[in-house]
Amino acid sequence: MTKSFTLRGALLGSCLAFAASSVAAEELRGWNIHVEDYPVSIAMESFAAEVAERTGGEVTAKTFHNGVLGSQPDAIEQLRLGVIDFGEFSLGPFGTSVPEANVVSLPFIFPSIPAMYEMMDGDVGEAISEGMRARGVEPLGWYDAGARSFYNSVRPINTPADVTGLKIRVMSNDLFVQMVESMDGNATPMAFAEVYQSIQTGVVDGAENNPPSYESTSHYEVASFYSLTEHLIIPECLCMSKISFDALTPEQQVIVKEAGHASAVLQRELWQAREAVSMEIVQAGGTVVNTIADKGPFQEAMAPVYEGFLASNPDLADLVNLIRAGG
Numbered sequence: 001m002t003k004s005f006t007l008r009g010a011l012l013g014s015c016l017a018f019a020a021s022s023v024a025a026e027e028l029r030g031w032n033i034h035v036e037d038y039p040v041s042i043a044m045e046s047f048a049a050e051v052a053e054r055t056g057g058e059v060t061a062k063t064f065h066n067g068v069l070g071s072q073p074d075a076i077e078q079l080r081l082g083v084i085d086f087g088e089f090s091l092g093p094f095g096t097s098v099p100e101a102n103v104v105s106l107p108f109i110f111p112s113i114p115a116m117y118e119m120m121d122g123d124v125g126e127a128i129s130e131g132m133r134a135r136g137v138e139p140l141g142w143y144d145a146g147a148r149s150f151y152n153s154v155r156p157i158n159t160p161a162d163v164t165g166l167k168i169r170v171m172s173n174d175l176f177v178q179m180v181e182s183m184d185g186n187a188t189p190m191a192f193a194e195v196y197q198s199i200q201t202g203v204v205d206g207a208e209n210n211p212p213s214y215e216s217t218s219h220y221e222v223a224s225f226y227s228l229t230e231h232l233i234i235p236e237c238l239c240m241s242k243i244s245f246d247a248l249t250p251e252q253q254v255i256v257k258e259a260g261h262a263s264a265v266l267q268r269e270l271w272q273a274r275e276a277v278s279m280e281i282v283q284a285g286g287t288v289v290n291t292i293a294d295k296g297p298f299q300e301a302m303a304p305v306y307e308g309f310l311a312s313n314p315d316l317a318d319l320v321n322l323i324r325a326g327g
């Protein structure tokens, strides 16, 4: 009696130990929209390698590239629910669920990319992180996504009036719809994966993105006017589901955070190099690039976007002002 009880206890104990170790050794699933040689993708692989090495294999992470785990808005919801454990997201689509994150989607809010880095690594980044945590997301590192510019198959854009009547694909967020409409263009929110075909078949005339995305998606093949409006500098986030993060031990959490930070340092370096390469590739492929002599009229055209945003988010005025004052 005593013996079988002990045996059962031992068996139960080893089952529990097995269950615990299999939970601890479970592989984290990561979402990524980009192709495998993209700076984001390389940095995510480096994050996974560092986490596996420093936890002695207790925490491993697998990144699913090319958006195979679904569109970005869906993936953000799945991240918040803990269905996806980590991922690399633009704060553009994040703004619809985290109001603080939406501030960086205001056109021309950051004066430059170095200023964006500095602010995201300081109080502005911390305010956005708090908003994300409150909605189930733990930021691990801020990645660079350069500046987004308009491209289309019809004409170069030099003034806001050149946008009039153009059908432009935007990321899923009302702010981007208002941005295009404030120049009398027609905005169409659409998944990233659908843009190439939509331009090719004339569903839209163009879109807007940074040079590496314009190049890696081959959008330049179907929209050969790339106009350097640089209207959006939207940082990106390597982040983890708070549910998955909270399931880690405190030591593992420290490792994950440090690895996230290190991957962001790497990504920012890779980004600079890729931007230059992408510009060469698209121009060799026939893209006509034009700079904008005066961005003032574009900035002025964005006044209604700011007014609408501040009217619906009065509590975010301080954060907007903090960024405009340089952080």
Ligand code: BDP
Pocket (backbone or CB within 6 Å): 033, 072, 088, 089, 090, 145, 171, 191, 192, 208, 209, 210, 213, 236
């Ligand atoms: C790229 C971002 C990616 C977005 C994409 C888009 O890195 O997260 O999904 O733009 O326009 O620059 O949808």
